[in-house]
Amino acid sequence: MQRADTRPRRSLFRWHRTLGALAALFVLVLAGTGLALNHTDALQLDRHHLTSAWLLDWYGVAPPPLQRAYRAGDHWISQWGGRVYFDAQPLDAQGTLHGAVSVHGIVALGIGSRVLLLTDAGELVEGLGTAEGVPGSIERVGLSGRDRLVLRSAGDDYRADPDLLRFTRTAVAADWAQPAPLPDALRERIAAGFRGEGLRLERVLLDIHSGRILGRFGPFLMDAAALALVFLGTSGVWMWARHALRRRRRR
Amino acid sequence: MAGKRSWKTWCGALLGAAFLSVGAAALAEEYQSPQAFLDESFAGRPPPAQVLWLTGARREAATQILGHSPRALRLHYWARGTRSAWILEEIGKERPITAGFVVDHGHIARMKVLAFRESRGYEIRYPFFTDQFRGAGLTDDRQLDTRIDGISGATLSVRAMKRLARLALYLSRHTEAQDAKG
Numbered sequence A: 001m002q003r004a005d006t007r008p009r010r011s012l013f014r015w016h017r018t019l020g021a022l023a024a025l026f027v028l029v030l031a032g033t034g035l036a037l038n039h040t041d042a043l044q045l046d047r048h049h050l051t052s053a054w055l056l057d058w059y060g061v062a063p064p065p066l067q068r069a070y071r072a073g074d075h076w077i078s079q080w081g082g083r084v085y086f087d088a089q090p091l092d093a094q095g096t097l098h099g100a101v102s103v104h105g106i107v108a109l110g111i112g113s114r115v116l117l118l119t120d121a122g123e124l125v126e127g128l129g130t131a132e133g134v135p136g137s138i139e140r141v142g143l144s145g146r147d148r149l150v151l152r153s154a155g156d157d158y159r160a161d162p163d164l165l166r167f168t169r170t171a172v173a174a175d176w177a178q179p180a181p182l183p184d185a186l187r188e189r190i191a192a193g194f195r196g197e198g199l200r201l202e203r204v205l206l207d208i209h210s211g212r213i214l215g216r217f218g219p220f221l222m223d224a225a226a227l228a229l230v231f232l233g234t235s236g237v238w239m240w241a242r243h244a245l246r247r248r249r250r251r
Numbered sequence B: 001m002a003g004k005r006s007w008k009t010w011c012g013a014l015l016g017a018a019f020l021s022v023g024a025a026a027l028a029e030e031y032q033s034p035q036a037f038l039d040e041s042f043a044g045r046p047p048p049a050q051v052l053w054l055t056g057a058r059r060e061a062a063t064q065i066l067g068h069s070p071r072a073l074r075l076h077y078w079a080r081g082t083r084s085a086w087i088l089e090e091i092g093k094e095r096p097i098t099a100g101f102v103v104d105h106g107h108i109a110r111m112k113v114l115a116f117r118e119s120r121g122y123e124i125r126y127p128f129f130t131d132q133f134r135g136a137g138l139t140d141d142r143q144l145d146t147r148i149d150g151i152s153g154a155t156l157s158v159r160a161m162k163r164l165a166r167l168a169l170y171l172s173r174h175t176e177a178q179d180a181k182g
Helices: A002-037 A053-058 A184-195 A201-210 A218-250 B002-027 B034-041 B056-066 B127-133 B155-181
Strands: A066-072 A075-080 A083-086 A089-091 A097-103 A106-111 A114-118 A124-128 A140-144 A148-153 A156-160 A167-169 B049-053 B074-080 B083-091 B096-104 B107-115
Touching: A002 A201, A002 A218, A066 A097, A066 A106, A075 A097, A075 A106, A075 A184, A083 A106, A097 A148, A106 A140, A124 B074, A201 A218, B034 B083, B034 B096, B034 B107, B049 B155, B056 B155, B074 B155, B083 B155, B096 B155, B107 B127, B107 B155, B127 B155
Parallel strands: A097 A140
Antiparallel strands: A066 A075, A075 A083, A083 A089, A097 A106, A106 A114, A114 A124, A140 A148, A148 A156, A156 A167, B049 B074, B074 B083, B083 B096, B096 B107
């Protein structure tokens, strides 16, 4: 009689205990991050930034792989994914980088179907396109006689006039720009620039609180923790109520 | 029954094709190459390109017209007599719009949108809009002396074209001055 009467209570207690143990960590995280987020302004969570490399990697805040780099005089032109850099300065340019050279103090780079002319400070002088005789698809960029810009396209060579105003098709002997290894220091500067000031602490806490930081199924884990908390609360109150009632009956 | 279904299928296919073609037009980038524009503007014989440097007072004026510093330090232009052609770019909302302008005797003789890269506002390429610029000149305070009607849903693109028209008119004055000196 006593066993049958106590069986449901023991079962509930075991569930309460087991689920509590399993969900403890998640519930602590939920509660801790929730507490902090409740006081975002006071704690200035939106003003603190996290710059940890592994965390930024986890979030995918990392530069795309370096595709190619060219040395042009004292400067480097590099392409990372879809981004092109003049030293560590990003350029507003789209397309595939085909080469870069320095001519009369101007850095000329062939990108897509355009030639960009930059000053020594990376300032855009002009972008040359088909109206200036730039062939439709640039394959290589080089120098003829060290002082004349040359492009190759579909097997033909196009040479610019000395003022870099216009290109005309002509057969020339040219030194073509070759990709070169980007110096490590510059590579790190570009990577650091890409990462920016890091991630806002508020953002990271929100992602931990919601479980999103664990990926697609993270929120479901936190949902389960929240449901476990509901069960713990409910079962806890139930067990307390039954115990209190039993004590009153004994009196 | 089969006839009705067939009729509906044909209607659906035609509507779908119409939407696709409109969508294709909306996403189209280059409507005319700069070279083709120059050929049209100078009866097949465009003059050699010249350059105008955007420095000093000229750069300040261009900044005032565009509302921002010009991206490039120099511009190509093509001029013969009193006629000059300019191929300019300006961002509408997020992407650059390329437009060609022909200025003759201080007024816009021709204007054409050469490339449009935004997802909306492409209506500015049509003659009902571009024809408004014909004959427009520049006032003393570097505004257009002609009213240009806007297009609903293309406000930023319209404003970009007006800025470029003002810039082309302003710069053409400097090329005329250069030619007069030279």
